[in-house]
Amino acid sequence: MKDIFGTLEEEHDKHRELLDRVARTQGDSPSRRKYFPMLVEELRSHANAEERTLYATMMKDADAQPKASHSVHEHEVMDDLMAELQETDYSNPHWIATFRKLAEKTRHHMDEEEEETFEAGRKLIDDSTAKELARRFEEEKARELEGQPLSS
Secondary structure (H helix, E strand, O other), X not given: OOOHHHHHXXXXXXXXXXXXXXXXXXXXXXXXXXXXXXXXXXXXXXXXXXXXXXXXXXXXXXXXXXXXHHHHHXXXXXXXXXXXXXXXXXXXHHHHHHHHHHHHHHHHHHHHXXXXXXXXXXXXXXXXXXXXXXXXXXXXXXXXXXXXXXXX
């Protein structure tokens, strides 16, 4: 079984692919109507599950807490951009400009997590706990995608 860090890195690869797919779309096209909602669902479910598992653990440690807090803040910024995009017509020129901002912030966030935040987490979390967090992440994300109430 993968640990939380490997699981999240695989998720990030999927997110990068979805960002690329949406970026290749134009106007109010069937492909944009298909891939953008998929991206939103993936990013939101990932962020919520990540916050309940990895970041909840990191927040308990004085050294790791700033990295986790920063990542949670970035999730909030990305969520605001997704909400703005959901309220904007796909054919509006403002849509693609806002999407580019979202893509830039999301890529920066994933890169920073992989290069800095996960390193801080690896120093704090042993292998057994990292595997348990991966299992819990998968459960939390599945519940999120199914729209079920989440555990605390």
